[in-house]
Amino acid sequence: MPRNLAAIPVLLYPAWSHLCVAYDRPGYSLAGLVVLLALALALRATRRPPAAPAVAALGALAGVAAWDVVSPVPLALYLPPILVPAALAWLFGRSLLPGRTALITRFAVHVMGHDTPDTARYTRAVTAYWTGVFVVLALEAALLAALGSWPLWSLFTNGLNYALVATAFLAELGVRRLRFGRVTPVREFLLQVARTDLRRLG
Numbered sequence: 001m002p003r004n005l006a007a008i009p010v011l012l013y014p015a016w017s018h019l020c021v022a023y024d025r026p027g028y029s030l031a032g033l034v035v036l037l038a039l040a041l042a043l044r045a046t047r048r049p050p051a052a053p054a055v056a057a058l059g060a061l062a063g064v065a066a067w068d069v070v071s072p073v074p075l076a077l078y079l080p081p082i083l084v085p086a087a088l089a090w091l092f093g094r095s096l097l098p099g100r101t102a103l104i105t106r107f108a109v110h111v112m113g114h115d116t117p118d119t120a121r122y123t124r125a126v127t128a129y130w131t132g133v134f135v136v137l138a139l140e141a142a143l144l145a146a147l148g149s150w151p152l153w154s155l156f157t158n159g160l161n162y163a164l165v166a167t168a169f170l171a172e173l174g175v176r177r178l179r180f181g182r183v184t185p186v187r188e189f190l191l192q193v194a195r196t197d198l199r200r201l202g
Contacts, residue, residue, distance in 0.1 A: 013080070014158040020077075021154040029077045078145035081157035082138050089134035092127050102127035122179065126172060133168050137161055 020029040095103040102124040109115045140161070144153040 014162070017077075018154045018158040021150045021158075078141065078153070081141040081153075081161070082145070085134040085137035085141070089131050089138060092134065093131040096124070096128055096131065104130070122176070126176075129172065130168075133165070137164070 017029040092103050095101065095106070102120075104127045105120050105123040108119055108123045141153070141157050144156055147153075
């Protein structure tokens with residue numbers, strides 16, 4: 001089974017979430033995420049059993065989802081689009097602290113084999129750039145949730161934000177091409193990211 005197959009159910013979540021909002025069933029959005037994550041873990045288990053923390057997290061999320069279905073105000077509907085970019089901002093941002101090597105710098109060295117002072121300066125700046133992008137996405141999702149408009153919230157968190165991330169990626173790619181000339185093709189780069197063992201970057 002292809003390694004990336006387990007990610008497909010999770011990628012379906014924005015469509016499911018948007019449909020729940022469109023048909024005025026927001027409480028089922030997080031429940032759908034639980035089902036999709038469970039399917040992803042089941043597919044992954046064909047290669048190796050999922051880690052115990054992942055199973056425990058799924059169980060906790062299932063409890064929240066059950067509450068979300070019966071609650072008149074499904075607050076947990078708003079959590080994933082806030083917590084996911086916030087977690088990514090923390091992951092990227094903490095690598096910029098004094099004494100640490102920026103996350104994308106580590107990726108450039110360990111995966112791409114790029115290890116020059118110029119590359120290190122650039123990849124540190126790119127790490128800060130993505131930290132900022134994820135902070136903006138988390139704050140935007142929180143603000144839209146506070147405004148209380150489900151259709152507007154869904155338009156951004158389940159649609160436009162993905163276009164914004166793609167635009168931010170292509171913009172950085174353009175800057176990288178201008179600065180360094182030839183760069184790794186997008187498809188090859190994304191495959192390298194997907195194959196990367198994050199423990200190598202620790």
